[in-house]
Amino acid sequence: MIDQVSQRYRIQDDYEQTKPVHVVWEITLACNLKCSHCGSRAGKVRPGELTTEQCFDIIDKLQELGTREITIIGGEAFLRKDWLEIISRINNAGIECSMQTGAYNLNEKRIVAAKNAGIKNIGVSIDGLPDVHNKIRGRSDSYQHVMRCLELLKKHTIVSSVNTVITKTNQFQLEELLDEFIEKGIKNWQIQLMVAMGNAVENEHLIIQPYELIDLYDRLIKVYKRALSHNIIVQAGNNIGYYGPYEHIWRQGNDAYWTGCSAGHTTIGIEADGVIKGCPSLPTSDYTGGNIKEMSLEDIWHHGEQMKFTRYRNEEELWGNCKSCYYASSCMAGCTWTSHVLFGKRGNNPYCHHRALKLHKEGKKERIRKIKEADGVPFDYGLFEIIVEDFNGNVLEVQNPLEIQISLVPQKKDLRVPMKMEICRGCNHHVFEGTETCPHCNENIEEAKQEYELNIIAAKKAYQNLLTLMESK
Numbered sequence: 172m173i174d175q176v177s178q179r180y181r182i183q184d185d186y187e188q189t190k191p192v193h194v195v196w197e198i199t200l201a202c203n204l205k206c207s208h209c210g211s212r213a214g215k216v217r218p219g220e221l222t223t224e225q226c227f228d229i230i231d232k233l234q235e236l237g238t239r240e241i242t243i244i245g246g247e248a249f250l251r252k253d254w255l256e257i258i259s260r261i262n263n264a265g266i267e268c269s270m271q272t273g274a275y276n277l278n279e280k281r282i283v284a285a286k287n288a289g290i291k292n293i294g295v296s297i298d299g300l301p302d303v304h305n306k307i308r309g310r311s312d313s314y315q316h317v318m319r320c321l322e323l324l325k326k327h328t329i330v331s332s333v334n335t336v337i338t339k340t341n342q343f344q345l346e347e348l349l350d351e352f353i354e355k356g357i358k359n360w361q362i363q364l365m366v367a368m369g370n371a372v373e374n375e376h377l378i379i380q381p382y383e384l385i386d387l388y389d390r391l392i393k394v395y396k397r398a399l400s401h402n403i404i405v406q407a408g409n410n411i412g413y414y415g416p417y418e419h420i421w422r423q424g425n426d427a428y429w430t431g432c433s434a435g436h437t438t439i440g441i442e443a444d445g446v447i448k449g450c451p452s453l454p455t456s457d458y459t460g461g462n463i464k465e466m467s468l469e470d471i472w473h474h475g476e477q478m479k480f481t482r483y484r485n486e487e488e489l490w491g492n493c494k495s496c497y498y499a500s501s502c503m504a505g506c507t508w509t510s511h512v513l514f515g516k517r518g519n520n521p522y523c524h525h526r527a528l529k530l531h532k533e534g535k536k537e538r539i540r541k542i543k544e545a546d547g548v549p550f551d552y553g554l555f556e557i558i559v560e561d562f563n564g565n566v567l568e569v570q571n572p573l574e575i576q577i578s579l580v581p582q583k584k585d586l587r588v589p590m591k592m593e594i595c596r597g598c599n600h601h602v603f604e605g606t607e608t609c610p611h612c613n614e615n616i617e618e619a620k621q622e623y624e625l626n627i628i629a630a631k632k633a634y635q636n637l638l639t640l641m642e643s644k
């Protein structure tokens with residue numbers, strides 16, 4: 172998994188050169204599961220899916236553009252007849268190939284064939300303990316297939332990871348799931364929140380409410396730390412965060428923090444019929460940059476209007492609580508996919524730790540309420556409004572997205588480069604570099620840093636003394 176992480180890791184040059192470092196490619200929409208949260212409503216083959224030759228051409232173009240990793244997905248990727256040829260071609264192009272799978276019928280023969288074709292990593296979806304997982308995945312024996320697949324991946328020494336979509340029904344099972352992963356020797360666990368797209372719009376009762384994030388993240392951080400003590404890295408998905416006291420932990424490092432959606436800046440999503448988007452999860456209707464059957468991939472990447480929105484965006488497009496947020500210029504309302512599918516426009520994201528905590532301090536909380544169903548096609552969305560209420564459930568405000576007008580015209584010509592941040596050691600919240608007094612806890616940033624460093628030195632000394640004492644006995 173370390174290799175996979177390093178392939179995806181973005182360096183400054185990737186942003187400056189706008190390289191599609193990581194590509195997520197739906198090679199078919201055919202699927203053998205029927206998941207309650209499936210954004211693409213996968214099941215049947217998508218009309219007009221690309222030919223093998225067209226797929227090869229995409230791989231060659233991505234190689235020229237500087238892609239380092241391609242993750243093939245579906246539907247279920249291995250249901251496409253030429254999936255092994257595609258893996259092989261990616262591998263021969265010097266690009267790392269990984270795959271995400273529901274693992275239903277991903278048997279030993281297929282796993283060995285994928286390994287021989289050059290697959291480097293297989294990520295398997297697990298959405299809870301058996302009953303919950305099977306219900307969400309729409310098959311009573313799905314969990315069994317997942318577990319068998321994990322054993323086979325281990326047997327054939329293919330690097331594996333697991334990923335979990337957090338829902339109302341599995342949010343209290345994360346501890347037990349971790350036990351399962353420890354036993355199975357899993358080293359990498361990716362988590363993300365369920366998003367209101369596709370099938371999830373009809374199953375919105377499964378979606379965590381924004382006000383529940385505070386408790387969820389307090390539980391999750393304990394799971395994260397315990398996982399780490401067993402050498403399991405929990406990777407928080409792009410819709411987890413932002414900027415609460417755990418931000419540096421979610422992003423895997425002291426200096427790391429959320430710097431905004433990277434769709435179309437260093438990421439590409441490809442649909443099975445050749446549609447190109449900045450991110451595979453974004454709604455097709457609003458974020459299609461072009462189709463490779465009509466334009467070259469290079470032209471779509473460099474000039475497609477819908478591909479460029481994260482490169483030149485600014486705070487003008489924010490609204491609601493995100494507009495006045497301290498972190499607005501760095502965060503840009505978090506994950507575009509998560510917020511756009513709620514309101515039919517990006518720029519306001521109630522799925523935010525910082526925001527939930529801030530509202531909580533003011534005696535308020537937010538929830539979402541559906542006001543329109545989705546059309547029933549792949550990657551579609553409905554419409555939700557935000558209800559702000561007090562702790563007794565008295566409604567204080569209703570924010571209807573239809574009443575909000577925002578400007579989506581980029582105001583800047585230069586590429587967007589997020590401002591640098593550091594952590595206030597008084598409260599573990601991020602502040603912009605050069606800040607003297609923390610706006611969150613009023614501590615002097617420099618003094619808090621010095622005290623923190625002294626504490627670390629003292630803790631290290633105490634630990635050394637303890638070791639010496641134990642050795643002398």
Ligand code: SF4
Nearest residue numbers: 493496502504523526
């Ligand atoms: S309120 Fe909006 S802009 Fe501020 S941190 Fe949260 S998601 Fe980001």
Ligand code: SF4
Nearest residue numbers: 409432434450506508
């Ligand atoms: S839309 Fe969300 S998932 Fe897609 S690139 Fe942006 S942050 Fe990531």
